[in-house]
Amino acid sequence: MAAGPVRHRPRGGIAVQDRTVAExxxxxxxxxxxxxxxxxxARLLDVHRISGxxxxxxxxxxxGVVSRTDLPAPPGGRDGSPAVLRPVPRRPAGTATARGTTAGEVMTTPAVTVHPEHRVVDAARIMQRRHVDRLPVVDEEDRLIGITTRRDLLRVFLRTDEQIRAEVADEVLGRALDVPPGDVLVSVRDGVVTLRGTLPHEDDIPAAIGLTWRVDGVVGVVSRLVARAGGDGPPHTGALWRTRD
Structure with a gap:
């Protein structure tokens, strides 16, 4: 059974799959x-027109990382009186607060970071999994050297959910795995592919998941695939997989 990479190559011959964060x-x-x-x-965010x-x-x-939603509300209460900013205790790792007087008090920590040699597709998956809109880029000693945002990555992909769905259905399921039409339904939302249906063999499930991950623009795969016992008969029950990096 063929199981080679399924890739969409833009003009220039460089697959999106191979682009790096440094680019x-x-x-x-x-x-x-x-x-x-x-x-x-707040002034820095406004002057530079950035969100974090x-x-x-x-x-x-x-x-850590500070976003607009981490900052205190602008001065001025309902009656027009100045609002008072009060310091708050340091938060546990991975949490954020809406009050504080310094970056150290309002930042979300620890920061989720990537290295410049990481692939763009991997950075996109990290953003999707960790629910962040930006990733500081660090060197081998974890020093800041750059930043990449969701918008940066979307410029690389430039693929609609429908384009992704069509490639998974036609190239992965149809051509690579020879799955009969209608056996597996493919849906895509914001780059996350959901596979629902029945495959002939248990080994076909990880193959379908792995090939789907390789399609350009895919940032996540949810598998609700089941396999028929011995290739025939009723499908196994309880085969619910959610893939993660």
Whole structure:
């Protein structure tokens, strides 16, 4: 059974699958220190027209990330009186708060980072899995060297959900795995592919999942595939897989 990569090659001959973060990231990064005041953070976001920025220590190592939603509400209450910013205790790792007076108090930590040699498709999957819109890019010593955003990655893919669905159905299921039409239904939402249906053999399930991951534009695969016992008879029950990197 053939199981080679299924790839869409844009003009220029370089597969999207092979593009790296270094090719799409921003090298000149707007950043903050942990003692940067919240008001200055808001000013930086407005001036540079960005929605978030990394927070680094004295060695340029990433400590966390601040987004607009992490910042305190603008000064001024319902009656027009100035709002008071109050410090809050440091949060557990991986959480964020809407109040605080400095970057160190409002940032989300630890930051999710990538390296420049990582593939764009892998960075996109990390964003989807970790529910983040930007990834600081670090060197081998974890020092900040750039940043990549969801928009950067979307510029590379430029594929609609329908284009992805058609390639999975036609190339992966139809041509590579020779699955009869109608046996497996393919749906795609925001680059996440869901496979529902029956395959002849148990080994066909990981093959279908693996080939689907290789289709350009795919950032996640949810498998609700089942296999028929011995290739015939009723499908096995309880075969619900969700793939992760």
């Amino acid at each position: 799409v990231m921003t090298w000149d990064v707007v950043q903050a220190r942990p003692d940067t005041p919240a008001q200055e953070l 920025l990394p927070v680094v220590d004295g060695d340029d190592k990433v400590m």
